[in-house]
Amino acid sequence: MSDGAASGGLELKALTKRFGSFTAADNVNLDIQRGEFLTLLGPSGSGKTTLLMMIAGFLDITGGDILLDGSSIAAVPPERRNFGMVFQGYALFPHMSVHQNIAYPLDVRRRPKAEIERRVGEMLDLVQLQEFAHRLPRQLSGGQQQRVALARALCFAPPVLLLDEPLGALDKKLRIEVQAQLKDIHQRVGTTFVYVTHDQEEALSMSDRIVIMQNGRIEQIGTPQELYQRPRTAFAAGFLGKSNFLTANGALHALRPEKIDIAPRGKGKGANRLAGTVRNATYFGSFLKYDVSVVGMDTIEVDVDAWRAGEPIAVGTEVDLSWPDGAAVRLEDN
């Protein structure tokens, strides 16, 4: 099953795409490791989909190069790149059954019948849709359609699988379930996954590495932990997770809401301290969110573990905010 792992290292070199005067991807350099789960994360218009479409071959590149295992594929048409792709909205063929959809990539490659049957069977097992093989796509739920799209894209053992916001159409609960399935499938097939999303939770929960994009450029690359704990720019800190921004020693710092302790005035114990007043307290089940106003600063958000905190602090209470050294991350200027 790990037939995709033999190749699949991608290299983007100074990749650029311009639409007229608009630069959708600006000199992007990126090494994607063989077998890696890499997520392109960014708001709409950040260039992440443009990048994916250039990798897939649906968009011509304006400048730079794309290498697969060391050789350029920039001039190869999409049907000969052999990359699997899961589209936004799945793009399942509505007139074909689940079985026919999954068999399609092997059918068009004129593989022997027996091989197609065996391979489609394996894929149906992989996504657990054996009993739906003869249904039409419209007779399936959104989550099932998503799995058919995945099976179809993996059926021909592509070295690289490209996924364009594949969970966008699912509801939140199902999305979390499918995230786990996707990660599991990634580990089992060993194919390189390049995943585009604007959803930070998806990016954090599944990726080996995340590429944060903005305005056609790479803002920061790193593992989920690195990006969350050590954002380099204000954009990265604000887009991935929530952040408070403080100015200290002449530089902007990002401080995650859950790293701040909150205590009634005079009882704060951290190395760094601010005095403020609780303006709002919101209960979210697992955590309590306080909005604390501090003289001369923006409102600071503090998240505390709701169960451990006991009784919420009343609105209007004067409090001390404190955090240990190293909790606030110094950001680069943009």
Next chain:
Amino acid sequence: MNGSPLARIGSGWLLVLPFLALVVALFLGPIVDILRLSVTDPEPGLGNYAALMTSDSLARILWTTLRVCAITTLFSVAFGYSIAYAMVHGVRRDRNWMLSLVLVSFWISVLVRTFSWLMLLGRKGLVNEALAGIGIISQPIEFMRNELGVLIGMVHYMIPYAVLPLLASMQTIDTRLVSASRSLGATGSQTFWRVYLPLTRPGLVAASLLVFILSLGFYVTPAILGGGKVLMVAEYISVQILVTLRWGTAAMLAALMLFGVLGLLFVMSRFMKLSTIFGGARA
């Protein structure tokens, strides 16, 4: 029950009543009359219909009509398909002038268009004169007064009717399906035959039905371009009514065409929802 919905229905019917009366008096009435005529003239009974089995000339006319209509449908839909495809997938700027060309020929009277072909393709028409002038042919090619002429005229007239339903059907295709097919390794022609064409099937059926049904009743074009040598049902009916005065036979043929078309629609409705064919709600 306060009676107001009933009142509303009542006033609604009142509003359409004049039109209803018109339809019944001017449309349904004559149709019933023709059906009656077909079994009463010249004498009561099914004699007119029985003639279908025995008369060679009737059989020949029906066969000519079906053949000409089928060939017309085939070519109109094939040409219409490529035109619609170019319009949907070509450059956006080109789409508007292509559509206006289609619509212009759609709006020009059939008589004008038929006579234009006469000017172009006649023995002393533009095409023959030109070909003779540059010495390719010594004898004029017989484009007119035969089935070829009728087919040229009818296909030309019918292409816009084929383009419009095909255009509607192609515009609903999700272009991501084409991208998906290519990303899965299918060549352009595989994508077309296995994904694109099947998805335009409702449009193809609609275009074929429309062209075929309209072709069945064609009168002017076969009469002029066929030069009396290609006798189709409509022209034959007019001869029965105006010349030989066998109204019973004419009524029988009219009834045959009416039920033929209804039968065709019925058969098609067994395979697909007619509303999807004619651009209504999708199934």
